[in-house]
Amino acid sequence: MSDLLQRALSKHFGHPSFRPGQEDMIRRVMSGRNVLGLLATGGGKSVTYQLPALLLPGMTIVVSPLISLMIDQVQQLRVRSRIAVAYINSSQDPAESRELLREIGAGKFKLLYISPEKLQQPYVQEVLRRARVSLVAIDEAHCISQWGHDFRTDYLRLPEVIKKLGNPPVLAVTATATKAVRNEICDLLNVSGEDVIVQPLNRANIAQDLVVTNDEGERRERVLEMMNTLEGPGIVYCSTRQAVEVLTATYQLEGNRRVHGYHGGMNSMERMLIQQQFLANELDIIVATNAFGMGIDKSNIRFVIHYQLPASMEAYAQEIGRVGRDGRPGYAVLFSGMEDVQIHQHMLEREYPSQLQVQQFCQLLSTGSQITSEALASIDISEEMAGLLSFYTEKAAYSSKPGSIMPYDPDKALGIWQVTQARKKQKQQKLFGMLNYVQSSDCLRRSINQYFEEAEYAYTLQCCSRCGLDRAVYNRAANSEQEKKDEKPWNLRQALQILLPKR
Known part of the structure; x- marks a missing residue:
């Protein structure tokens, strides 16, 4: 074998x-x-x-x-x-x-x-x-x-x-x-x-940095400066679409590198084209929500900047892991401010239903009516939330057979809401785990690996800002010749050809 x-x-x-x-x-x-x-x-x-x-x-x-x-x-x-x-x-x-x-x-x-x-x-x-x-x-x-x-x-x-x-x-x-x-x-x-x-989670070639900022202006100024000076290619992660659009527009006015935004609100063809341009070295930096990067096969990404606090340690580890797959030194920096937690708390409130919304959804089911977009809008429930509630009503044996009507059951409705609240609490705990990571004074590499219950903390060039970090090592001036060698003369026509299905 x-x-x-x-x-x-x-x-x-x-x-x-x-x-x-x-x-x-x-x-x-x-x-x-x-x-x-x-x-x-x-x-x-x-x-x-x-x-x-x-x-x-x-x-x-x-x-x-x-x-x-x-x-x-x-x-x-x-x-x-x-x-x-x-x-x-x-x-x-x-x-x-x-x-x-x-x-x-x-x-x-x-x-x-x-x-x-x-x-x-x-x-x-x-x-x-x-x-x-x-x-x-x-x-x-x-x-x-x-x-x-x-x-x-x-x-x-x-x-x-x-x-x-x-x-x-x-x-x-x-x-x-x-x-x-x-x-x-x-x-x-x-x-x-x-x-x-x-296998061990630790990526020894990635230096980990943490920057705590006092206000949005300071954060944006420092991130824009890093986008100009760090050796690329790189990714900047933001928690919201609005942050992606503002940071991208600001950099395109002031910066000197090829930068584009990427988020789930764009149409699928536009997102695929941007991804292919990044893979082909036609873009230097992507500013994105967490919709970008999963499974991306680009070995020479040199840095990842987190403009805002990620929602969990799992998401953070996934995203910084996109740095330095070629084995060369890479750099990951996380910016954090007091308002970051509030952003995620607000997103959680929008993601999970209130007790009233669950009751209204179950009452809608009990009428035997078709669940239309108009019906959902009348009780202020998005299609994504309706999908979640449909799954849990099915699990609770609440959904009726086609053509039949099941009476409204307030106890089952309460049970469904409690299940969604338990899930919401789990996500809040993950967010607090991310906050603990930022507020701890321990080695950043050791902290993230302890979260995943791993014992491997080795590093090759530099460890983290808690252990001592020379950020200048990762600047473009020290690596400009290698960056030129990595570039490929692809063009827009070739990127589009890659997107077309071949049969």
Whole structure:
């Protein structure tokens, strides 16, 4: 088995050997076991399901959270390796989706990327069942815990789909997960403790910095200066779309580098184009919400700036892990101010329903009426919140059969609201964990690794601002020649060609 895997790795991916943890994970799924793998960001998670897809008899499906991530990985596979691969998501028109499903049913593809929402469609499930799925991979598996209880509840329905597909082995992969999140993933996907493969989270080449600011003007001035002086490419993360737009516009007026904003309010084609321009070195810096960067394959990112406090240590670790995948020194700096916590508290209030909203939603269900956009607007509930409430009413056996009317039950409505409040409290605790990280006087590297209960705190060049940090090491003047070497003469036409599906 080992020789077979080594030959396949070299032939299809051009790697002389496996990275730590990869071969162990692959061998287990090839023998039919369910596996959870935690590999550090840039640790080669995609190979652990792409290689088995080439060797297993049927098809491998990859549950992926973002359209841009699917397209990026599919295009890379089409260029770099000989594997028949496709994706299905909401960006495709119905005719294109039908044609792809026909080809899937005919056995044309070995690897299929799909969103958890598309995977819930009965016709899609039937086509996949006929196509004989040999492996279900769940990329960025922390989304099960991070999003599954909120606006993407179809993550929690995955076991039902896997059963309908004949119970193929499952491989869940992620870069960051606390023990509590690991246990939740294992319980949901039936992964035994002995099949959890964990590699160290610590990225020794990334120096960690923390800057506490007194007002917004000071924060913006310092971040704009860093965007000009730090060696790039880089990413600046903001907590809100408004902050992205203001910072981007300000820099484009005053700065001297190629910068663009990125957030979930943009249309999907615009977001994909911006991502491809960044990958092609046509943009130096992306200013973004957390909608950007998951799974991005760009090894030479030199810095990540957090303009505001992230919502959790998990999100922070994911985002700084995008620095320095090429092994060269990288820099991560977190700016923090008193108003940051208030921003997240406000967002939490908007994300979760009040007790009155839950009661009104359940009363709406009890009428047997169709849940329309107008009906939701009348009780001030967004479609995302309605999706969350639909999931929990279903779990509470509140939803009625089609055509029937279930009487309003105030006790069940109260129970549903209490469940959503418990989830809201969990997110508040994660936010307070981030606040504790900022307020502690301990080594930043040690603090973040202790949060994930890891013991590896080694560093290569510099550790953190608590242990002593020379920021000038990461400035452009010291690295301008290497930056020029990294640039590629791509143009807009080539970026657009990458986005077009190839069949």
